[in-house]
Amino acid sequence: MKTSRGAAILAIITAALLILPLVVHDTFVLRVLTEGIMWIGLAIAFDVIAGYTGYLNFGHGAFFGIGAYTIGILMMQAHLPFWVALPLGGVAAALTALIAGIPTLRLKGAYFAIATWALSRAIQQLALNVEFTGGPDGMRLEAFLNPLFFYYLMLITVGAIFLVLWYLLERAPFGLKLKAIREDEEGAKALGLNPTMLKMQSFILSAIPTGILGGIYAYWITFIDPSSTLGDLVSDQAVVMVVFGGMGTLFGPALGAILIFAFKTIFWAYLSDFQLLYLIILGALIAISVIFIPNGLWGTLVKRKAVARPQEKPEPASEPAALSAVAVPEEGN
């Protein structure tokens, strides 16, 4: 019953988003919405590896930037059409995840956090230092100025990402297996789970949508450079959104993405002289979330009951008769 209500709410939101451009013609609003939707996608993709699997990728932005650059390079230098280049952005991100994951996913989480963060810094350096990316000057893409097209493309892509992730993580066995890895990797092995393999699948699953979103972003904004697409802001924001919203769920990061992105938009609109203050607020928000709401907003407000229910006495025995032969309910102790 609860899920059906959730589904109904989602359907209403989706319908509203679908017809919105018919009502609102302001390009600024459309642009903000497009980017907001993109951030929902980036946050839930980040949460696949962080929240569900328990491995922090502090260089999530690298996948975004790699997707963006792949599309930029393929379209401008190989003259491939957008629709051919776009999936290849996802492929490039997946390959990066594979290469980064092989040495690190066998190891403890601290190594993974370090290595992903260092990788993202290294990739930014690489983009700054090689020719074919345009170096620090960045790269201009062929302009296709159709805000409505990008709004719908973003909406449909993120909608699809959400559905696929929801199915894999909440409906299919895969999500539970990832959670088992998160909770106890050694114990999971005894149950037939191969942690390294699952972590790798999770990491790739997190990378592909991120790369694709980077690709759409590049074509939409028509200009990419190492600081906008490969800088640390993308990773930092993803971390804030997910930690503040609530890890290990799809709705938490989505909520976090909406709130943080709304805040950012207002902040940058009115306080554009204080962009550095935004960085301070992001950092502080992470630290404060960790201390006061370690389960995030979603986990604290919505799922509070389910998280750590203290167990004193067994629930009233409403057990089927079949088990009473062996199993006598334990008395509370």
Add this chain to the structure above:
Amino acid sequence: MTEPILKVNSVTKCFGGLTAVDDVSFSVEKGEIVGLIGPNGAGKTTLFNVISGYYAPTKGSVVFQGNDISGKPPYHLAGVGIGRTFQVVKPFAGLTVLENVTIASFLKHPKKADAERHAWQVLETTGLADRAHLSAAGLTLAGRKRLEISKALALDPSFLLLDEVVAGLNPTEADRTVELIMKLKAQGLTILIVEHIMRVIMNISDRLVVLNFGKKIAEGTPAEVSSDPHVVQAYFGEEAA
């Protein structure tokens, strides 16, 4: 006589300079309950870890159903029919009891609905069905030990390794776990069990293997072993003292 289900051939396991398991050999026949006993630190858990794939033996080999499994990873061994529990219980604390057992059920039931149904059956056998929707972190010690058994059983194993699943329980709880073990034996499961509580191990085991300082010092029926002078000195002597 048929091929034993498990053969431990001169297994040695060293940690740096320490030899935790020293040249131990024995075998387990199909359908038996074999008790593995010995004082604390004798190497019982380490031997379990070797058999279940957590450690590769330093020397020797482990043969399961005719195949050499030494050094194979635990997730592979779960697939061929070896289920195990952990002395230091390992519940997935953030998940419910049902989810814990469902995860193990995926091994034989790849569809989620099937796995859940199977997990319910297991929970009913082990008496945790009434707590299925509780967080595993909220279980009592007895509940957690039972959850360990449930997860191992959900693999539908042919061979079960139980590491101190009775120790720490009160007498009522202990009796229920013993009953459960006897029921599993009746269903045809082969069991290797480590247990400290003599009353339990003497009653349920068909045969005993005794370890001391990593070495096997005796093997035989409970009656033979309890009259073995080495054992009395090394083990019962200590308890009696």
Add this chain to the structure above:
Amino acid sequence: MMELLPQALTDGILLGGIYITIAIAFSLTYGVMHVIDFAVGEWIMFGAFTGYYLNKWTGLDPFIFLPVIFVIYFGVGYLVQPVIHRVLSGTKGNPFLMGLVFTFGLAIMFRGLALTAFGFYSNSIPSAFSEGSFNLDSIGLTVTIPTVRLMGLAYAVAITLILHYLLKKTNFGLGVRALAQHKDAAGLMGVNAKRTGSYVYGIYVGISAMTGVLLGCILSIGAQMGNEYTIFAFFVVVLAGMGYLAGVPWAALLLGLVQSIFMIYFNPSHTLLAVFVILYIILLISPRGLFGKGV
């Protein structure tokens, strides 16, 4: 180009010597608290700026007030650590992840604060030792050693010896080592994990800040310098093997050499790439460090 090699090696060893101090303290903190501090570079940066402004206001040589900087930042670290400890001993969520996230958030916040306060330009800290240099021409080597680098090395040796003494010869050190090896057993032995953790974190922050001042005298300072040093710190502890202190000096020297060789022979802006490639290869073939002794 070969005639530059002695100079490159000398520079590398002198620089690597300084990195040893940060890396030992960083590695120690990891050993005791079991959390990686993503803010390590920012502590270095804060120390460097504190040195810069103290020098500007007082006109005194930065080497003179190194102890002052240590005391200030020891205090800061001592006060911050209980918060990290609280996060790590939380029961909700995953404390280990939360600890990492927390220091990551701190690093972002500190970077923002520094950029706000100090802007984007870079500078260096003047010291009386910055001018002079030694020449090794007399023994047939074309090597110049700036006095300030030599002072840096002296500082590094002194800090390393003091840490060595603290760890090996004092009760405090015994507690630290117990904590690093067996968290639970240490508690039974009467080691106060919280207090010891605070001291260790304070010492680590204090040393990082002091070393920041030296790096500011030798190289340069800027609000964004933290990132680079965080990567360097990671590089050293991973290469050494996480938590394996004895490997740290060698890894730090290697880092200094890589950096100086890139400065002299290649493009200095490729240093970070080179560091990453080495890090990657080590993780791939010997994830427990050069000596295989990490945890």
